[in-house]
Amino acid sequence: MPGPRTLYDKIWQDHLVGTQDDGGTLIYIDRHLVHEVTSPQAFEGLRAAGRKLRSPERTIAVPDHNLPTTEGRETHIEDDQSRVQVDLLDRNAREFGLHYYPVADVRQGIVHVVGPEQGWTLPGTTIVCGDSHTATHGAFGALAQGIGTSEIEHVMATQTLLQSKSRNMRVEVSGPLPRGVTAKDIALTIIGRIGTAGGTGHVIEYCGDTIRALSMEGRMTLCNMSIEAGARAGMIAPDETTFAYLKGRPHAPKGAQWEMALAYWRGLQSDPGARWDREISIDAAEIVPTVTWGTSPEDTAPITGAVPDPERFEGPKREAARRALDYMGLTPGTPMEEVAIDVAFIGSCTNSRIEDLRAAAEVVRGRRLAPGVRGMVVPGSGLVRAQAEQEGLARIFTEAGFEWRLAGCSMCLGMNPDRLEPGERCAATSNRNFEGRQGRGGRTHLMSPAMVAAAAITGRLTDVRKLETVAS
Numbered sequence: 111m112p113g114p115r116t117l118y119d120k121i122w123q124d125h126l127v128g129t130q131d132d133g134g135t136l137i138y139i140d141r142h143l144v145h146e147v148t149s150p151q152a153f154e155g156l157r158a159a160g161r162k163l164r165s166p167e168r169t170i171a172v173p174d175h176n177l178p179t180t181e182g183r184e185t186h187i188e189d190d191q192s193r194v195q196v197d198l199l200d201r202n203a204r205e206f207g208l209h210y211y212p213v214a215d216v217r218q219g220i221v222h223v224v225g226p227e228q229g230w231t232l233p234g235t236t237i238v239c240g241d242s243h244t245a246t247h248g249a250f251g252a253l254a255q256g257i258g259t260s261e262i263e264h265v266m267a268t269q270t271l272l273q274s275k276s277r278n279m280r281v282e283v284s285g286p287l288p289r290g291v292t293a294k295d296i297a298l299t300i301i302g303r304i305g306t307a308g309g310t311g312h313v314i315e316y317c318g319d320t321i322r323a324l325s326m327e328g329r330m331t332l333c334n335m336s337i338e339a340g341a342r343a344g345m346i347a348p349d350e351t352t353f354a355y356l357k358g359r360p361h362a363p364k365g366a367q368w369e370m371a372l373a374y375w376r377g378l379q380s381d382p383g384a385r386w387d388r389e390i391s392i393d394a395a396e397i398v399p400t401v402t403w404g405t406s407p408e409d410t411a412p413i414t415g416a417v418p419d420p421e422r423f424e425g426p427k428r429e430a431a432r433r434a435l436d437y438m439g440l441t442p443g444t445p446m447e448e449v450a451i452d453v454a455f456i457g458s459c460t461n462s463r464i465e466d467l468r469a470a471a472e473v474v475r476g477r478r479l480a481p482g483v484r485g486m487v488v489p490g491s492g493l494v495r496a497q498a499e500q501e502g503l504a505r506i507f508t509e510a511g512f513e514w515r516l517a518g519c520s521m522c523l524g525m526n527p528d529r530l531e532p533g534e535r536c537a538a539t540s541n542r543n544f545e546g547r548q549g550r551g552g553r554t555h556l557m558s559p560a561m562v563a564a565a566a567i568t569g570r571l572t573d574v575r576k577l578e579t580v581a582s
């Protein structure tokens with residue numbers, strides 16, 4: 111009899127195909143998500159070898175990174191490399207016969223938004239994509255990991271992946287979330303505490319009553335940033351919230367198959383007494399709206415705090431902090447709330463789902479962008495966009511002066527026309543604040559959608575809890 115197992119152990123064992131002498135293990139892959147940036151070489155490799163996709167019915171492709179988010183993009187993309195990659199994906203998807211959501215399809219969007227929305231992402235499945243934020247799908251109790259280009263080709267050809275098993279890490283968050291605090295603040299708080307290497311070599315399972323109370327959108331936000339904590343993947347055991355989200359989705363099981371799936375899914379939890387290699391617990395009451403000040407997602411500060419003094423840090427982090435503040439144009443001791451912004455970006459696979467747009471719209475409603483601030487809202491998919499229009503959210507944003515864009519990765523990274531100018535400072539709902547991430551010389555502060563909305567309205571980083579008081 112096997113001893114008590116974690117959720118990760120269970121999914122891993124249910125997907126074992128074989129183990130090699132060197133400890134490498136082949137696992138079966140249930141879903142392969144594909145986007146235009148990391149797939150061209152893999153398709154080319156298959157073509158050169160005269161191979162087909164092993165399981166086109168388990169492979170899903172959608173363009174997202176390189177697409178402009180303005181009208182007319184289905185007929186013309188200015189940038190040569192972007193156009194070539196989007197065209198190649200189109201050609202490859204049609205030739206290899208996989209599930210495909212082309213640019214003009216209303217279901218197109220960021221791959222990590224589209225997968226769950228279409229019901230491809232299911233509990234207990236293994237999911238890979240040539241993209242580090244594949245961790246997002248772990249919100250459904252799936253083992254979801256980013257892979258590299260040679261692995262993409264391997265999965266395409268064999269529907270398996272060579273892996274070694276990671277260690278188990280448990281992150282427990284307990285208690286009700288304070289007002290104005292969201293899943294994004296949980297993610298930033300965890301990364302701030304354990305650092306960007308804190309999860310290295312581990313698969314994180316998030317648990318505790320705070321996590322159980324999160325919506326699927328919130329769970330996706332949290333799991334999305336597991337990779338920023340260095341983890342191989344992040345996951346949350348499926349429950350009634352998960353099942354309610356999935357029921358009726360286009361590719362979720364139906365009828366008798368749904369009932370069978372539910373019976374299996376209900377067993378997908380870590381057993382009491384399962385062994386953890388690392389455990390962290392966090393009291394939700396201690397979490398406050400959080401922002402980043404530097405060029406690593408671990409450079410976090412409460413919005414009530416100040417830009418830190420690099421001298422406060424030990425070892426190489428001291429020099430890194432100096433350099434980060436220099437790049438960010440910030441002076442130690444400046445209250446975070448005094449930092450003025452140029453751009454407010456609401457989007458990315460971290461925070462571009464309907465609940466994120468609702469949270470931002472609630473803050474924006476009846477207000478206007480601060481003078482001189484550029485505001486952009488980029489829904490995660492065409493369907494999120496349509497729903498936001500139906501709910502009247504789009505009007506709230508446009509009346510406030512925000513640009514209302516088409517779905518894509520947009521200003522999350524500088525691979526398409528949505529970019530910061532050198533020196534511009536941006537309040538962003540995305541997940542990475544590396545140097546140049548949103549455009550050369552651009553300065554990024556990560557935070558929740560409500561916090562970006564608050565910054566957009568006042569023109570500087572702002573504690574959203576204050577604004578809400580003014581509104582009510």
Ligand SMILES: CC(C)[C@H](C(=O)O)[C@@H](O)C(=O)O
Nearest residue numbers: 147148175240241242243523
């Ligand atoms: C372009 C892609 C490979 C990359 C990733 O792997 O994450 C991107 O999505 C990102 O967020 O930096």
Ligand code: SF4
Nearest residue numbers: 243458459519522523
């Ligand atoms: S939205 Fe950003 S983080 Fe997500 S896949 Fe696109 S570029 Fe990567």
